[in-house]
Amino acid sequence: MQMPTFNLKNAVLVKDMQVRAKRSNLPALLFIVNMVLSLVATIIMIVINARLVTYSNNSNDHLPWFFIGCIIAESALICLVIPIISSTTIASEREHQTLDVLLTTSMSPFDIVLGKYLSCIAYVAIMLLSTVPALSIASIYGSINFFQMFSILLVMMVMAMFLAAFGVHYSVSLKKSNHAVVMSFVMTGVLLGSTIILVMIAYGIINAIEASFELKYGYTGTPYVTPDPSIFLLYVNPMCTIFDAVGRIVGFKFVDDYSLHTTMSITGMKTVIAEVCPHLSLDNIFVRFWTLFSCITQLVLSWLLLKSAARRLDPSRAKIRHRRTKNAGKQS
Amino acid sequence: MLEIKDLKKNYGYFRALNGLTLTVGDGELFGFVGANGAGKTTTMKICVGLLKADSGQVIIDGVNTLDGGRKMRNKVGYVPDFFGVYENLTAMEYLTFFAGTYGIWGTKSNSLCEGLLELVNLSDKKDTQVDSLSRGMKQRLCLARALVHNPEILFLDEPASGLDPKARFELKEILKNLSGMGKTIIISSHILPELIEMCSTLGIISHGEMKFNGSVEDAMLLSKGKVSVEATFAGETEKALLLLKESPFVTSPEAVGNKITLGFNGTDDDAAGIIKNLVMHDIPLTGFTKKNENVENIFINIMEGNEGGTAENADANVQP
Numbered sequence A: 001m002q003m004p005t006f007n008l009k010n011a012v013l014v015k016d017m018q019v020r021a022k023r024s025n026l027p028a029l030l031f032i033v034n035m036v037l038s039l040v041a042t043i044i045m046i047v048i049n050a051r052l053v054t055y056s057n058n059s060n061d062h063l064p065w066f067f068i069g070c071i072i073a074e075s076a077l078i079c080l081v082i083p084i085i086s087s088t089t090i091a092s093e094r095e096h097q098t099l100d101v102l103l104t105t106s107m108s109p110f111d112i113v114l115g116k117y118l119s120c121i122a123y124v125a126i127m128l129l130s131t132v133p134a135l136s137i138a139s140i141y142g143s144i145n146f147f148q149m150f151s152i153l154l155v156m157m158v159m160a161m162f163l164a165a166f167g168v169h170y171s172v173s174l175k176k177s178n179h180a181v182v183m184s185f186v187m188t189g190v191l192l193g194s195t196i197i198l199v200m201i202a203y204g205i206i207n208a209i210e211a212s213f214e215l216k217y218g219y220t221g222t223p224y225v226t227p228d229p230s231i232f233l234l235y236v237n238p239m240c241t242i243f244d245a246v247g248r249i250v251g252f253k254f255v256d257d258y259s260l261h262t263t264m265s266i267t268g269m270k271t272v273i274a275e276v277c278p279h280l281s282l283d284n285i286f287v288r289f290w291t292l293f294s295c296i297t298q299l300v301l302s303w304l305l306l307k308s309a310a311r312r313l314d315p316s317r318a319k320i321r322h323r324r325t326k327n328a329g330k331q332s
Numbered sequence B: 001m002l003e004i005k006d007l008k009k010n011y012g013y014f015r016a017l018n019g020l021t022l023t024v025g026d027g028e029l030f031g032f033v034g035a036n037g038a039g040k041t042t043t044m045k046i047c048v049g050l051l052k053a054d055s056g057q058v059i060i061d062g063v064n065t066l067d068g069g070r071k072m073r074n075k076v077g078y079v080p081d082f083f084g085v086y087e088n089l090t091a092m093e094y095l096t097f098f099a100g101t102y103g104i105w106g107t108k109s110n111s112l113c114e115g116l117l118e119l120v121n122l123s124d125k126k127d128t129q130v131d132s133l134s135r136g137m138k139q140r141l142c143l144a145r146a147l148v149h150n151p152e153i154l155f156l157d158e159p160a161s162g163l164d165p166k167a168r169f170e171l172k173e174i175l176k177n178l179s180g181m182g183k184t185i186i187i188s189s190h191i192l193p194e195l196i197e198m199c200s201t202l203g204i205i206s207h208g209e210m211k212f213n214g215s216v217e218d219a220m221l222l223s224k225g226k227v228s229v230e231a232t233f234a235g236e237t238e239k240a241l242l243l244l245k246e247s248p249f250v251t252s253p254e255a256v257g258n259k260i261t262l263g264f265n266g267t268d269d270d271a272a273g274i275i276k277n278l279v280m281h282d283i284p285l286t287g288f289t290k291k292n293e294n295v296e297n298i299f300i301n302i303m304e305g306n307e308g309g310t311a312e313n314a315d316a317n318v319q320p
């Protein structure tokens, strides 16, 4: 009779939710998130008004920007909040000397990691839910229906889950919570920024190889090597997923016209980005269902990260200590 | 029943446990004694699955438990030497959480936790924040925590450290109580007289090896004949020192003023012989006091292993 309850309830999750609820920072966070969204909406409104005055443009084309602005702001907040809360989970248990006791209980290391992880996810879910009213208004202006809005919220949840998995992973593998926070931020930056740069570099290199082949063997019409597969590295870039999901809803044309491209072109990347951006070769199935496939990739990776974190946490495997012992042997 | 066989553990190149072997019977209150750094905490951590041993066996109820696993963890309770408590949780919530970690929820968990709080005399602190409890109370709460899953074996790492005499007494009563309930309890400590008073069996560990494993009575027997003696003189202390050094039963005599302290490992007749010898040499002996009640000294001798003659003899006696 007891087994089902045991499987459903994770004590660490319940406890963490309890502690989080008692702390006063949850209402503060919700307040800040919603304030930021209001601020973004206000700024967009001011900009639109100014444009209307300048160009006396009466079309409603720009209205989706309320929605896009809110999504960008919310994603940015997730990127800020998730590394902090996820990477302090296990590390702070270690610092409070409560981890050892937890490891002697009947919970497996994976249960502990999962409980910690889910408590972060629940925290972000509450944060996202609290923005639903503001987001709904923005959606109405952009003619975005409820299901579209909901799907974007889901994509943002996946992004939160993916980043949180890295946070929890570092929380286990690094002893100090501030190291773990720093590493999670670095990793977030790598995922969001470096993946794009890597793809660009891959494009450059492979195109150069292709050019040299063509010089040597002659141009045959079909390329010898193609850089296209390297684009799938961007499956792990949550920002690309959100870009794709938003683009599918408001139309890529729109996104191109108004400014995700303009923003990128400021950094001088415009031409390369134009090649790299997912929606530009829509005939490929992996590109057509970019959002779906990249979400699946990210969830699978999150799962693997949690599994490896649990493995590292498990004292009976003692992976870390063994490695250290080996190194000590090599040095002397 | 706990059986540890030839347990070895290295930290890098440092050998913390060197073939530790030890047996604790069912329902025993086992005192685990050793100097700082002897390896007590290491042994306990291995037993509860927090550390991986390099080799050896830990057998609980006939099952080798070194591979860890939930089954083993359900059998042992552990109170570490240093432990933290969560902020923002009351004593009751703290226990409820740990009941949850063993899959105990709802009303069952409530009655269990209340019962445990009563057992450790913390019923009145039920709704107090855990981090505002005193050290002694935290210790007792942690003991209650280690009992939520009704383990067969309890490992307590220096539970009495940092407690005042009253808190220590209370803890001792609770432990005796638990022992009466049939639990096997392993306590590590530095405070030997207390352990002797409370425990049925003793294990003495030094540099990762067991120096002694047996009943408290055996330990006391072993300590017989290895006493420290304080002899006082009205004069001629130097002459007395020379004479004492000749005696085969005397070790490391030291003179301070007109007082000589020495280690003595002979019988009462031997002592009488020494006194007679001193008096025959016209040395004004005014006092000759044996101090064998001082268990601490004896155990220090055993623990320190092969330093000094007395201890060497002790070693020879202790080897099983």
Ligand SMILES: Nc1ncnc2c1ncn2[C@@H]1O[C@H](COP(=O)(O)OP(=O)(O)OP(=O)(O)O)[C@@H](O)[C@H]1O
Binding pocket: B011, B014, B016, B034, B035, B036, B037, B038, B039, B040, B041, B042, B043, B081
């Ligand atoms: N994580 C570690 N890394 C390296 N050496 C360690 C580690 N933990 C313990 N040691 C060493 O192992 C030896 C045994 O330590 P242990 O903590 O088991 O001693 P102890 O008997 O519990 O001592 P105390 O009475 O001070 O608690 C010590 O010399 C210690 O320096």
Ligand SMILES: [Mg+2]
Binding pocket: B040, B041, B042, B081, B157
């Ligand atoms: Mg210790």
